[in-house]
Amino acid sequence: xxxxxFFVSVSLLLGAAGAISKHPLVLLVAIDGFGFDYLDRGLTxxxxxxxxxxxxxxxxxxxxxxxxxxxxxxxxxxxxxxxHGVIGNRAFNENHVCLWQNEDMDQLFHYDDRVIPxxxxxELSGEDRYSATLGWPSSEYDYRNHPxxxxxxxxxxxxxxxIDQTIRWFLDDDKPTNLAFLYFGQLDAMGHKYGPxxxxxxxxxxxxxxxxxxxxxxLVKYNLRDKMNIIILSDHGMLEVPKxxxxxxxxxxxxxSYKACGESPYWQIKIEPGxxxxxxxxxxxxxxxLGTFAVYRKExxxxxxxxxxxxxxxxxxLVAKPNYGFYDAVQFEGDHGYDPDADIRVRPLFIASGPAFxxxxxxxxxxxxxxxxxxxxxxxxxxxxxxPNGTITFIKxxxxxx
Numbered sequence: 001x002x003x004x005x006f007f008v009s010v011s012l013l014l015g016a017a018g019a020i021s022k023h024p025l026v027l028l029v030a031i032d033g034f035g036f037d038y039l040d041r042g043l044t045x046x047x048x049x050x051x052x053x054x055x056x057x058x059x060x061x062x063x064x065x066x067x068x069x070x071x072x073x074x075x076x077x078x079x080x081x082x083x084h085g086v087i088g089n090r091a092f093n094e095n096h097v098c099l100w101q102n103e104d105m106d107q108l109f110h111y112d113d114r115v116i117p118x119x120x121x122x123e124l125s126g127e128d129r130y131s132a133t134l135g136w137p138s139s140e141y142d143y144r145n146h147p148x149x150x151x152x153x154x155x156x157x158x159x160x161x162x163i164d165q166t167i168r169w170f171l172d173d174d175k176p177t178n179l180a181f182l183y184f185g186q187l188d189a190m191g192h193k194y195g196p197x198x199x200x201x202x203x204x205x206x207x208x209x210x211x212x213x214x215x216x217x218x219l220v221k222y223n224l225r226d227k228m229n230i231i232i233l234s235d236h237g238m239l240e241v242p243k244x245x246x247x248x249x250x251x252x253x254x255x256x257s258y259k260a261c262g263e264s265p266y267w268q269i270k271i272e273p274g275x276x277x278x279x280x281x282x283x284x285x286x287x288x289x290l291g292t293f294a295v296y297r298k299e300x301x302x303x304x305x306x307x308x309x310x311x312x313x314x315x316x317x318l319v320a321k322p323n324y325g326f327y328d329a330v331q332f333e334g335d336h337g338y339d340p341d342a343d344i345r346v347r348p349l350f351i352a353s354g355p356a357f358x359x360x361x362x363x364x365x366x367x368x369x370x371x372x373x374x375x376x377x378x379x380x381x382x383x384x385x386x387x388p389n390g391t392i393t394f395i396k397x398x399x400x401x402x
Contacts, residue, residue, distance in 0.1 A: 019171055021178035023129055024356060024378055026229045027166070028075075028181050028371075029215070030136060031208055032068060033188030033336070034349045035196070035237020036060075043202055044209040046216070047232065047351065054353030055361040055398035059344075060368040062236055064305040065266045065319075065337040066346045068188070071235035071368060072137045073109060076117035076181075078372025078388030080306035085111020086138070087307045090262050094311045096270050098261035109138045111312065114385040116143040118375055122179045123148055125381045130176060132169040134162050135183035149175040159184060159211045167218055170228075179379060184211065191238035195333035196345075201238075229354030229378065231371070237346045238334045241265075241325045247293055248327035249318060252282050264329035265293075265320035265337045268313070280316065293320045304341070306389075322346075357398050366394040374399075 036059035039048055063074045063081055065088055073086045081087045086108055090100045099108045116124070119131035120143040132150035133139035139151060150169040156162050162182060169177040187204050194200040212232070219225040241264075249260075249267070257275035261268045271279045283295045296317045301308040307317075320326060322343040325335050336346050348368065356378055369390035375381075377392055378399070396402040 019173055019176055020224070020227065021128070021130065021170075021176045023127070023178040023380075024229060025170065025177075025224070025227050025354075026179050026231070026375055026378060027170075028136075028375075029212070029230060029232045030072060030181070030183045031187055031232065031234050031349065032183065032185045033191045033236065033238055034208070034234035035345055036234075036347050036349050037237065037345060038205055039349070041202065041205065043205045044212075046209045046213040050212070050230075050232065050353050051351045053359055054351060055357040055359075055363070056351045057363050057365050059347035059365050060233065060350045061365055062340050062346065062348050062368050064307060064340055066236040066340050067263075067337045068137055068235050069108065071348070072183075073117070074369050075233070075235075075371045076119070076136075076138060077115055078369050078376075078384075078390040079115065079386065080369065080389045082306045082308060082310040082313075083112075083386065083389060084115045085109075085310060085312055087310060087312055088262055088266065088268070091312050092259075092261045092268055092270060092314050096259060096314070098259070105138070106141050109141060110143075111310075112386070113144065116384060118372060118381075119148050119179060119181060120144060120146055121376070121381050121384055122379060125379070129178055129379070130169075130172075132166060132177040132180040134166055134181065135185070136181035137183065139181060150177060150180075159186075159207075160214055163211070163215050163218055167222055167224070170224060171222065179375070184208065188238070191334040191336075192332045193334075195240050196238040197240065198333070201334075226355060229356045230352070231375075232349065232351040232353075233368070233371070234348035235368075236336045236348055238336050239323055239338065239343060239345055241323060241329055241332060241335045243330065245292070245324045246327055246329060247290070247320060247324060249283060249286070250327065252286055253279060261314070262318075263337070264325035264327075264332070264335055267318045267326060269316035269318060270314045271316065276315070283316065283318065287318075291321075292324045293318055293326075305339075352398055356400060358400055361398050363395065363397050370395045 069089045130149040134152040190204045259270040373392040
């Protein structure tokens, strides 16, 4: 009886392994709010070993603003925010209606119908390629009217259940996944609520490490570890924001002189007709006096941020200096969204491990939009309609066969 049970168990494992996709397997694991320097705390030994034994960069260059929606959509599409249209978690649309990530996702992520994320491009490349997304920001909606094979519309919250579901999709009998996107958001929530240097963040870092260990253990259990190319990354780090560092621009402006859209530490200002000089001059005067935030006319926005050349950008853009924020951050002890060149602590994590990646390989920091051409090359995907702004040039050296 024991021998029979053992035979059945082994057969199931081998059968499951034999049912996987004929294409390379790629799993992107997003840990929202994991600043690259969190590794220095010594609280994540599993992730640290992956970094030491796999391929990594000290950090990635992330997109401005350094918040969730623009950065994960930049990673997913290989495009600058001004091209894919997601220039903030909240942003004006072309009619100056403020769109919010949690309520207007369909509009926010559909600025240009030619833009498609990797999971859609993977399936449109054909030959039995199937994608899966679980919690990844912007994955709730179809692109080009193409629903992907596997999408967690029930929003699983438990970390181990997320991993279990992802592995089931890789082993699906009918549509085995070859590309999956897995998202964890608790670290970002703790960083906002308690601050990046809090005991709560440190505890959550340890929980994240346990989660990654569970992922690796389950991949071994189902004979997938030596087949799976894992990319662990994040969107941004986190800075402390003391309550005395908050700025309330509403105190300086008449209610009928402007519309505002955004969230700390950046806000778009649409000036109502006839109030152009009044609003700009007042905000500029206060910015010069306080030295805690900057005011940019649309034409003055730095090119390197790649948020200027879009119909969604407003007349003015307000950006707080690092460790400062606007009034809406009153409930926070930590924040992000700052100029990525103003403070290195907002830079995100990047680690890659698997059969396609070199071992013990460290490359120079690269732009997070380079992930798109990397995955496209690994999976031999078709060219998208809009040529990616990212390039494989600065990241190809992590591949065994570039």
